[in-house]
Structure formats: C-alpha cells, structure tokens
Amino acid sequence: MAGTEEEFQDFVAKNRELIEKIMFLQKEGVIEVTSAGRDAAHEAVHAVDDARVKAEEFAKATYTMFMDPEVQKHFMAMGMELFMGLSAMVQKAPVPDFMKEAVGSTERNWKDSACKANDQCGRAKVQKVEIKKEGAEDVPSEIKVTDYTKTE
Numbered sequence: 001m002a003g004t005e006e007e008f009q010d011f012v013a014k015n016r017e018l019i020e021k022i023m024f025l026q027k028e029g030v031i032e033v034t035s036a037g038r039d040a041a042h043e044a045v046h047a048v049d050d051a052r053v054k055a056e057e058f059a060k061a062t063y064t065m066f067m068d069p070e071v072q073k074h075f076m077a078m079g080m081e082l083f084m085g086l087s088a089m090v091q092k093a094p095v096p097d098f099m100k101e102a103v104g105s106t107e108r109n110w111k112d113s114a115c116k117a118n119d120q121c122g123r124a125k126v127q128k129v130e131i132k133k134e135g136a137e138d139v140p141s142e143i144k145v146t147d148y149t150k151t152e
Helices: 005-014 016-067 069-092 097-117
Strands: 125-131 143-149
Touching: 005 016, 016 069, 069 097
Parallel strands: none
Antiparallel strands: 125 143
C-alpha cells in the first residue's frame, strides 16, 4: 500500500485520535511488561538469596554434625573395628607369613598410637623409671621417666 505524502498526512489528520490511543496503549503495555519483568527479577533475586541462606545453614549443620566429638569417636571406633576385622581376615587367609606379619605389625602400631591419644584407653599405660645414682656403678645417678603403652 503505497501512497503519496498528501494521502499519508490526510490519513493521520483524520485518524489522529485513534493513532494516539494506539500509541498510548502500546506505551502502557511496555510499562506493564517492564514492571512485571522487574518484579519477577526481584522475586528471583529474593528466592536465590533465600536458597543461598538455606544452603549455608544446611552446610553448617552438616559440618557441625560430622565434626561433633561424639560422632567422630564412633566413626573412629568403626574404622578401627573395620581395620581389625580385615587384619583378622588376613591372618586366616592363605597368604605368605610375611604379609600376615606386616598386617599384624601395622595393627599393633595403630592400636598403640590410638591408645596413646585416648585417655580412656582400656590398655594399661605404664611408666618406665630409670634411677641413676652417683658413686654406685650398678645404680644409675638420675631418674628418667618415659610413658609407653604395653602391647598385647
């Protein structure tokens, strides 16, 4: 639909009110869409913030749960029981003696280390005392105390 400049101006003059209403409605539509988009963006930001806060709270609660000394004590006991069970299996397995000795030695060392770090260890802690005394050849002249754990 091609027309002359005069025809276009005449059309605009006759339909000015309609054209202005159409432009006003388009402007209102753009404003509404923009406002709705802004509202949706704000809601999304708040939802992300809430999700972040909840995720942080969950992570802190999970960390606290696993780091609780009571929980750690049980996990350590569980790990040691598993290791000792595997050690017992190796002792019964058809493997060379050097493997059985290596696993047995590792288990003894591990038990000793764990017992030294645990005040409630059921194994007796013994103090070794050496006494050295000046002037007597068979009696030491100084006292030396060391802690060691008896192994079974």
